Amino acid sequence: MEPSPYDNSIRQHLYGNYVFRRLGLPQRFLALVQVELLDLKNVTSPSGASALTAYALLRLKRQGSTAPLNHRARSLDSASTRPIKISKSSGPHAPASWGSLVRFRFPLPEGVNCEGRCYDSDREALFKGPPTCLQISVYERKFMSDVELGGADVNLDALGSGGQIEEWVPLRAGKDGITWFARIRISLRFELLILDSDTDAIKDD
Numbered sequence: 001m002e003p004s005p006y007d008n009s010i011r012q013h014l015y016g017n018y019v020f021r022r023l024g025l026p027q028r029f030l031a032l033v034q035v036e037l038l039d040l041k042n043v044t045s046p047s048g049a050s051a052l053t054a055y056a057l058l059r060l061k062r063q064g065s066t067a068p069l070n071h072r073a074r075s076l077d078s079a080s081t082r083p084i085k086i087s088k089s090s091g092p093h094a095p096a097s098w099g100s101l102v103r104f105r106f107p108l109p110e111g112v113n114c115e116g117r118c119y120d121s122d123r124e125a126l127f128k129g130p131p132t133c134l135q136i137s138v139y140e141r142k143f144m145s146d147v148e149l150g151g152a153d154v155n156l157d158a159l160g161s162g163g164q165i166e167e168w169v170p171l172r173a174g175k176d177g178i179t180w181f182a183r184i185r186i187s188l189r190f191e192l193l194i195l196d197s198d199t200d201a202i203k204d205d
Contacts, residue, residue: 005160
């Protein structure tokens with residue numbers, strides 16, 4: 001099976017870090033995933049939903065993770081957008097009305113080969129590879145108690161370095177099914193950073 005654009009991008013930069021380590025250089029690539037929340041639409045209302053104040057919880061999730069994303073079970077690696085009043089939109093090409101943005105940064109692991117595999121079984125058990133999907137939960141801000149409009153997992157396979165994906169994502173809300181869609185844009189790039197001079201990089205055998 002051919003690796004996805006996302007896997008290829010991670011592997012290329014893992015190899016770059018491997019070369020830096022072998023040459024004793026302090027440079028390392030750091031991955032940055034940017035998520036733009038562009039619009040929110042209720043499909044049960046053909047003319048568009050009335051204005052509402054909404055926000056989202058977001059998290060990059062690794063393969064095999066089943067942790068929920070809500071206020072009761074929110075993890076430290078999650079992010080929350082500010083509540084924003086979203087105006088009524090109409091038509092598939094209506095201008096974006098949400099306009100929230102979140103950036104996630106994560107380091108590429110040290111002491112691994114270009115496939116991301118570590119020969120130390122203890123370390124391999126701790127690091128399960130890069131995140132594979134974006135987890136999102138959308139809420140409407142209410143005076144007494146916020147209402148969950150729905151959530152979704154967005155696969156990152158089609159995301160390549162320097163590229164972006166944009167799509168309408170169906171938000172599933174328990175037994176109520178899907179009535180809300182969020183339009184999101186996700187982009188991936190890698191930043192080249194310098195290790196702290198007091199930090200010793202892990203050297204290859």
